[in-house]
Amino acid sequence: MEILLGQVLRYAGDPMVEGPGAARHDRHGAVAIEAGRIVDLGPAEAVLARFPQARRTDLGARLISAGFVDAHVHYPQTAIIASWGKRLIDWLNTYTFPEEMRFADPAYAAEIASRYLDLALAHGTTSMCSYATIHSSSVDAFMGEAARRGMRALAGRTCMDRDTAPAGLRDSAQAAYDESKSLLTRWHGRDRLGYVITPRFSPTSTPDQLLALGSLWAEHPECLMQTHLSEQVDEIAWVKSLYPAARDYLDTYETFGLLGENGVYGHAIHLEPREIARLREVGAGLAHCPTSNSFIGSGLFDTAGLSAAGLRIGLATDTGGGSSFSMLRTMAAAYEIGQLRRGALHPAALWYLATLGAAQVLRIDHAVGNIAVGMEADLIAVDLASTPAIAQRAERAGDVWEALFPTIMMGDDRAIAGVWVAGRRMK
Ligand SMILES: [Zn+2]
Numbered sequence: 001m002e003i004l005l006g007q008v009l010r011y012a013g014d015p016m017v018e019g020p021g022a023a024r025h026d027r028h029g030a031v032a033i034e035a036g037r038i039v040d041l042g043p044a045e046a047v048l049a050r051f052p053q054a055r056r057t058d059l060g061a062r063l064i065s066a067g068f069v070d071a072h073v074h075y076p077q078t079a080i081i082a083s084w085g086k087r088l089i090d091w092l093n094t095y096t097f098p099e100e101m102r103f104a105d106p107a108y109a110a111e112i113a114s115r116y117l118d119l120a121l122a123h124g125t126t127s128m129c130s131y132a133t134i135h136s137s138s139v140d141a142f143m144g145e146a147a148r149r150g151m152r153a154l155a156g157r158t159c160m161d162r163d164t165a166p167a168g169l170r171d172s173a174q175a176a177y178d179e180s181k182s183l184l185t186r187w188h189g190r191d192r193l194g195y196v197i198t199p200r201f202s203p204t205s206t207p208d209q210l211l212a213l214g215s216l217w218a219e220h221p222e223c224l225m226q227t228h229l230s231e232q233v234d235e236i237a238w239v240k241s242l243y244p245a246a247r248d249y250l251d252t253y254e255t256f257g258l259l260g261e262n263g264v265y266g267h268a269i270h271l272e273p274r275e276i277a278r279l280r281e282v283g284a285g286l287a288h289c290p291t292s293n294s295f296i297g298s299g300l301f302d303t304a305g306l307s308a309a310g311l312r313i314g315l316a317t318d319t320g321g322g323s324s325f326s327m328l329r330t331m332a333a334a335y336e337i338g339q340l341r342r343g344a345l346h347p348a349a350l351w352y353l354a355t356l357g358a359a360q361v362l363r364i365d366h367a368v369g370n371i372a373v374g375m376e377a378d379l380i381a382v383d384l385a386s387t388p389a390i391a392q393r394a395e396r397a398g399d400v401w402e403a404l405f406p407t408i409m410m411g412d413d414r415a416i417a418g419v420w421v422a423g424r425r426m427k
């Protein structure tokens with residue numbers, strides 16, 4: 001058994017609904033871990049008294065939190081992150097599709113999967129939900145590397161069969177069904193891994209392919225389904241031209257069985273009232289990707305409004321359309337977008353959206369995203385004075401939120417002083 005000593009931050013409720021009082025903070029706290037799980041927590045003195053023989057790791061004033069959960073990433077875009085000057089459709093054609101072609105080579109896929117997961121862990125992200133490419137071996141590469149690190153990770157083969165995608169990245173409705181089913185059988189529930197049924201988005205799939213993936217999801221409702229929704233205004237017009245009978249963008253999924261409570265819809269910026277109502281009715285999750293939305297010029301996600309409407313929301317980097325691997329930078333961008341929409345998100349809410357909120361969207365909140373007895377020990381230790389600029393501001397802090405906010409706004413991987421995956425220290 002190991003006892004981590006430090007400040008401990010966890011959640012007893014949803015601060016988007018209940019305010020910062022939903023968080024629990026122990027200035028001198030402890031988390032006891034054994035066999036990969038959290039077995040005790042509370043004030044340091046009490047936990048130490050219960051387990052006097054346990055090994056102690058004193059993290060001083062560092063903040064112990066659940067590891068970050070990233071609700072939407074494209075690991076194959078790791079090497080093209082921060083590419084200049086394009087909006088969504090041009091971005092895909094100029095940067096994304098040529099790079100994804102390279103994943104036909106399994107060795108390249110393994111190299112990038114390993115690079116991405118190391119970068120994610122260094123930034124404190126212990127779980128994520130990733131798109132792979134059209135190549136089944138790109139899923140095998142990601143799952144293999146995640147399993148080797150003992151991570152709770154989710155991914156799926158990105159299906160495209162319409163001529164809007166380049167020839168080298170197209171399959172067919174039948175191939176999408178067959179390959180996805182075979183990957184699902186191979187990976188879902190193995191170790192800590194989950195398979196995600198993944199049509200890229202309706203403009204790159206035919207109705208036949210969406211229907212085939214909708215049938216697969218109906219056969220395996222235990223799996224997540226992830227896709228993109230209403231990211232840019234031009235894209236929405238394009239979807240309407242390709243699906244003239246659809247009531248709205250969401251309808252292009254709903255019609256083919258791709259709307260449900262285990263659905264994760266990335267972006268969801270320019271939603272119509274019917275779409276919001278349907279997403280709430282079925283209990284679907286939204287992945288808010290704020291650095292991507294400002295970087296690609298997509299628009300301003302309405303975190304406060306959609307949360308108040310009853311939708312589940314998790315934060316996401318959208319690597320590499322997003323401009324950072326860091327969930328700290330992602331929280332900062334979510335805060336800035338909230339300000340532009342006249343709603344300042346409290347640090348308790350930002351941190352929640354990057355941990356338990358994202359875990360709830362990915363349906364892994366029974367295991368990760370919070371600190372509680374019985375949960376898996378995916379934890380981080382955050383240095384709240386990781387640079388001189390942050391340190392001099394945090395020094396003035398009157399409470400934990402004032403101490404944490406400079407790290408949210410100005411922090412990066414230097415603030416991540418420790419990372420534990422299933423109780424094993426990775427950083
Ligand atoms: Zn995306």
